[in-house]
Amino acid sequence: MSDTARGLRHVEHVMGTVITFDIRDERVPAIEAALSEAVSWLHHVDEVYSTYRPDSTISRLARHEIEVADCSAEVREVLALCRSAVRTSGGWFSHLATGFLDPSGLVKGWAVEGASRILYEAGARNTCLNGGGDLRLRGEAAPGAPWRVGVAHPLRPGELCTVVQGRDLAVATSGTAERGAHIVNPHLGTPANGLASVTVTGPGLTMTDSYATAAFARGESARDWLASLDGYEGFGMLPDGRSWCTDGFPGETVPAHDPA
């Protein structure tokens, strides 16, 4: 009967994207309540941090209507996380890359990480949260079976370029396939174009997501940089279809696709 005790799946439209909750633990009231709480949390994050909402705290900060000192401890913590990501990425992640305050590159991963934690603390041990293409995995997809995450091929819509396996892992991908050239090289102020996409794995989604953004902005030097980071691995696809991965990347062998 174990397969009829499968958990629950929920799809939430929030933060300009879609968050998928895939919970494989037995469906019990505590986990259902935690799912509601996690969804409310995501809407809270959207209200406070969205750069698309003129009344959000971040928008008001960007317009200098309020100062950092006026903000909640939570907002100050997020800004501190952003500064930390700027430092550890050598400036390739920047919440000021576009010239105005935009912590979006970190906030989504941080929000999903928080939602994952809410579920975990309520007893959900086997969960996969997908925040618009960036994931936080915990536990297993089934007893003895790790989660399997396909990475969308940036050059061949509908196809996968590799499959990542993991139990407790964050997986984040940055690329131009969905939103065009939207990642800015913070050092030049121009759109980054050295990679078609880059996938980063790491222990938590907050930094993994920001590192994916940083790696994409870096382009050619992303591989060496990711290899130098403790606990993080990467897979990159070049615009001509060639790909690379760091030695410890938890993905399956990529079928050879020679550039046409």
Next chain:
Amino acid sequence: MRRAVLAAASTSALVVLLLTLKPHQPAAPVGAPPPPTGTSPAPTGPASPPGGSQPGTGTYTGDPVSTQYGTVQVAATVKAGKLTAVKVLQVPSGNGRDQQIAAYAVPRLTKEALARHSAHIDAVSGASYTSQGYIQSLQSALDRAGV
């Protein structure tokens, strides 16, 4: 390589079609993603399956979709969370050339779709999609099929 271009276009079309599949059985495990629910979410995971049917089992028929090559419609069969069959219900047949392309492309693309899904994945990572982009994403297909 016009042939290749057409094949690629057809691949995209088929994938899009697979992604727009909707369950047509009341007993199908998961319906379409729920609309935004504000701060009071109503989780819609698969309930205990009635009548002994397994989660992630059912036949999903796609809406007829107009492509630049004509109208296409497919149905997919999922058993125990795995895509087991793709049936093409309608393909472009406006002229001999269309039929010729469909004759060789559809079986091949069906096989590819099955091969891709037999890799069995739980989720998809990719460049951040918007709410709109999600509709055509592989993740959306997984969510709909509950696999």
